[in-house]
Amino acid sequence: MAPPNSPAAPASQGRPGRSNLVTRILSALVLIPVVAVAIWAGRPWFDALVILFAGLMAWEWARIAGRRRNPADPTPAARLTVSDWALPGLVLAALVVIILLAERAPPPLPIGLPAWGLIAIASVLATIVALPAHRIRAVWFGLGILYVSVPALALLWLRDDPVTGLGIETLVWILALVIFTDTGAYAAGRSIGGPKLAPRISPNKTWAGLFGGVAAAALVGLLMALWLDGPSIWKLMILSGGLAVIEQMGDLFESAFKRRFGVKDSSHIIPGHGGVLDRVDGLLTVSVAVAALDYFGKGSVLSWL
Incomplete structure (x- = not known):
């Protein structure tokens, strides 16, 4: 879910213009409420x-x-x-x-x-x-x-989540983690720069961007722990930071897949954002990782961490 000129984007992609930025913002303002309402409503809308x-x-x-x-x-x-x-x-x-x-x-x-x-x-x-x-x-x-x-x-x-009833909270945590990771990686990568993380896969992605994403995800863990007043703050911060690495791995995998076939965007379905795969690549890997933790932990990780 990296912005078009983020460290995870192909090198051939240029800086978005003002009109494209406005389009991206408008698309986000439409999509975010739709996703939020669907999560809250559950079946059959979600x-x-x-x-x-x-x-x-x-x-x-x-x-x-x-x-x-x-x-x-x-x-x-x-x-x-x-x-x-x-x-x-x-x-x-x-x-x-x-x-x-x-x-x-x-x-x-x-x-x-x-x-x-x-x-x-x-x-x-x-x-x-x-x-x-x-x-x-x-x-x-x-x-x-x-x-x-x-x-x-x-x-x-x-x-x-029939065991703990924390389905909404878990999804809010995951989505916030993914968004903050991408934003933190983008901000740190652009402002600090430095050594490349995977130049053959995503030439603009840096180690500074990775650490920026981890720090931003840890902040989400802190805020989530304070909101729920249940999970250990430090444990959830550490887990969120680790999931940020998994999120970036998902981003790199999709970038490698597109680069393998010489494609910049998976499609143009979402105005200003490209395709659905371009926006949720990190979410896919994080959701599987959290589901595995919930399965083996017998309930939402937010309930037993």
């Missing part, structure tokens, strides 16, 4: 929002993976051939939506497979559909099922 975003992310993933590199083309990547990604993209989006609906629909739904079984079958189907046009690269389409559906299921599961 489910619908997650499923919608997951379908869009699957489509964006296929759009990127469908690009073909042309050795004779001096640009980073050849032009996008619609036929290479349109059908796999629709299949990918449909399979992800089916997985989520199958998990969230009220019983009795005539699908008795667990989530991991549905994901495995969907990954194989997505790979088979992409195989004729992409050969060995078709495996990227199967990977897209895993990349999108697992975090989406994690977010839905975290919102429910």
